[in-house]
Amino acid sequence: MIRIDSRTFIDETRIEETFVRASGPGGQNVNKVSSAVQLRFNAAGADGLGEAVRQRLRVLAGRRMTREGWLVIIAQRFRTQERNRADALERLTELVRQAAKPPARRIATKPTHASRLRRLDGKKARSGAKTLRGKPDLEV
Numbered sequence: 001m002i003r004i005d006s007r008t009f010i011d012e013t014r015i016e017e018t019f020v021r022a023s024g025p026g027g028q029n030v031n032k033v034s035s036a037v038q039l040r041f042n043a044a045g046a047d048g049l050g051e052a053v054r055q056r057l058r059v060l061a062g063r064r065m066t067r068e069g070w071l072v073i074i075a076q077r078f079r080t081q082e083r084n085r086a087d088a089l090e091r092l093t094e095l096v097r098q099a100a101k102p103p104a105r106r107i108a109t110k111p112t113h114a115s116r117l118r119r120l121d122g123k124k125a126r127s128g129a130k131t132l133r134g135k136p137d138l139e140v
Helices: 051-064 081-100 113-132
Strands: 015-020 036-042 070-075
Touching: 015 081, 036 081, 051 070, 051 081, 070 081
Parallel strands: none
Antiparallel strands: 015 036, 036 070
C-alpha cells in the first residue's frame, strides 16, 4: 500500500505492469529487451480514493485515463526495467498526490473605487471617439 495522505492511498494490488519494447536510448539492447513499463491502475475500483479525488484524477489524467477508469502510464525514459518501473510508480503517485489536494477556494472581491472610475473614464473616451465618427451635425 502506497500512502498519499491520511485518507488517500493506492492499493498495489490494483496496479498491473506490462513490459514492452521501448523506443529511444539503448542501442541494440532496444531490439532485444522489453525495458519499457506500461503501468495500469484501476482508479475506478480503487478503495483508497474518495469520489472527489477520483473526479480530479480523471481531469488531471486526461487521455491517459480510459472510459472504464483505468489510468495508463508508459515509462520508457531509462534503459532498465527497474528504473522505468520506479519512474512509472513515481509518476502515478505524483498524479494521485495532485488529485488529492482540494482546489483552493476563490474569494470573491469587489473592484476598487479607482478601478471603477478608470473603467468609466475609458468608456467615456471610447464613446466620444465613436460620436466623432458619425455624420456632422449641419444645423448649427
